[in-house]
Amino acid sequence: MGDTAEWSWCSLVLSSIGSITVVYYLLRWSWQCWQGFKAYVLSEIWQTDLRIYGQWAVVTGATSGIGRAYAEELAKRGLNIVLISRSEDKLRSVSKEIESQYKRQTRVIQSDFTEGHSIYSAIAQQLEGLEIGILVNNVGMNYTGVLANFLDVPDPHQRITQVINCNTLSVTQMSRLVLPAMLERGKGLIINISSEAASQPQPMLSLYSATKIFVTYFSRCLHAEYRSKGITVQCVVPFVVSTNMTHNVPVSPLVKSAASFARDALNTVGYTTYTSGCLTHALQHFALSIVFPGWLRLSSYCVQRMAKFANSIEPQLREMMAEPKNKQD
Numbered sequence: 615m616g617d618t619a620e621w622s623w624c625s626l627v628l629s630s631i632g633s634i635t636v637v638y639y640l641l642r643w644s645w646q647c648w649q650g651f652k653a654y655v656l657s658e659i660w661q662t663d664l665r666i667y668g669q670w671a672v673v674t675g676a677t678s679g680i681g682r683a684y685a686e687e688l689a690k691r692g693l694n695i696v697l698i699s700r701s702e703d704k705l706r707s708v709s710k711e712i713e714s715q716y717k718r719q720t721r722v723i724q725s726d727f728t729e730g731h732s733i734y735s736a737i738a739q740q741l742e743g744l745e746i747g748i749l750v751n752n753v754g755m756n757y758t759g760v761l762a763n764f765l766d767v768p769d770p771h772q773r774i775t776q777v778i779n780c781n782t783l784s785v786t787q788m789s790r791l792v793l794p795a796m797l798e799r800g801k802g803l804i805i806n807i808s809s810e811a812a813s814q815p816q817p818m819l820s821l822y823s824a825t826k827i828f829v830t831y832f833s834r835c836l837h838a839e840y841r842s843k844g845i846t847v848q849c850v851v852p853f854v855v856s857t858n859m860t861h862n863v864p865v866s867p868l869v870k871s872a873a874s875f876a877r878d879a880l881n882t883v884g885y886t887t888y889t890s891g892c893l894t895h896a897l898q899h900f901a902l903s904i905v906f907p908g909w910l911r912l913s914s915y916c917v918q919r920m921a922k923f924a925n926s927i928e929p930q931l932r933e934m935m936a937e938p939k940n941k942q943d
């Protein structure tokens with residue numbers, strides 16, 4: 615009799631825990647689906663008018679890939695564009711194209727973000743007098759061509775500084791430059807491009823994934839600090855986009871073209887401040903988080919397995935990427 619009572623208590627407790635867990639996940643997934651529906655479906659129909667933030671948008675790394683696509687899409691939506699990159703020739707050609715195609719004004723600033731602190735006073739001078747409503751902190755570089763262990767790149771001493779300057783210092787310093795005037799006007803939008811590579815430690819992409827989680831945390835903190843003052847800081851976390859950085863891997867249901875990625879990602883402004891940027895990338899993120907929940911992906915076991923896996927596919931990847939097809943200028 616005693617045993618039966620104990621057993622029925624046990625089964626009651628276990629079935630209650632089970633039901634609560636099921637209800638918790640159903641509510642959580644329903645909430646995520648609703649948020650996703652707003653950000654990626656409704657946003658196709660009702661888009662935020664980006665001109666409310668100000669007349670000018672600044673885009674770093676604006677001559678190819680995602681940065682160029684953001685610059686073009688912002689111009690299409692009525693903003694004047696400041697393009698910042700290393701190559702004067704490419705800057706002139708993109709600026710000409712935007713002016714003739716979208717009839718917006720442009721300015722170009724030639725700057726190399728790997729150089730560190732020294733470049734920002736010149737950038738500040740060239741931005742003076744412009745009503746900057748939007749900053750897109752897009753510029754970024756990988757530590758290695760494909761995958762590599764930390765010391766297995768030529769001249770790691772220099773490369774480490776370059777990657778940190780380009781991927782993290784640029785985001786903080788550019789934000790520092792534009793924020794004061796945005797605060798004075800009580801409005802502004804800063805878009806920071808992080809990466810899905812930041813969603814967990816990525817062995818053989820160690821410095822890249824570490825700089826990208828910096829971008830994610832910095833964006834979320836900055837948004838919390840300044841949202842009450844009219845500033846939105848959006849963190850964009852893409853999967854694979856076909857650009858020079860990804861050796862122009864062909865566009866597919868999983869891989870977005872830069873133009874379509876930038877269009878979808880800009881649609882999400884006003885709906886979310888942390889986004890995969892587009893529906894297909896959000897679904898990939900969702901599927902990954904179900905198969906490998908956060909606690910599992912962050913576990914040392916999983917990170918060790920990732921390292922083994924990365925090591926095993928590195929030779930094939932290197933072979934595939936031996937002749938990078940840099941199609942986009």
Ligand SMILES: NC(=O)c1ccc[n+]([C@@H]2O[C@H](COP(=O)([O-])OP(=O)(O)OC[C@H]3O[C@@H](n4cnc5c(N)ncnc54)[C@H](OP(=O)(O)O)[C@@H]3O)[C@@H](O)[C@H]2O)c1
Pocket residue numbers: 674675676677678679680681682698699700701704725726727728752753754755780807808809810851852853854855856857858859860
């Ligand atoms: N592609 C992807 O699948 C992917 C996925 C997740 C996140 N991301 C992130 O998205 C951002 C853009 O990536 P992307 O794939 O579009 O790269 P990309 O095609 O290599 O373009 C990089 C842009 O930045 C400029 N640039 C590079 N180094 C620079 C430097 N030191 N100083 C100034 N400008 C520099 C390049 O122009 P110049 O050569 O003329 O300077 C180019 O305009 C990066 O932050 C990247 O981490 C990309």
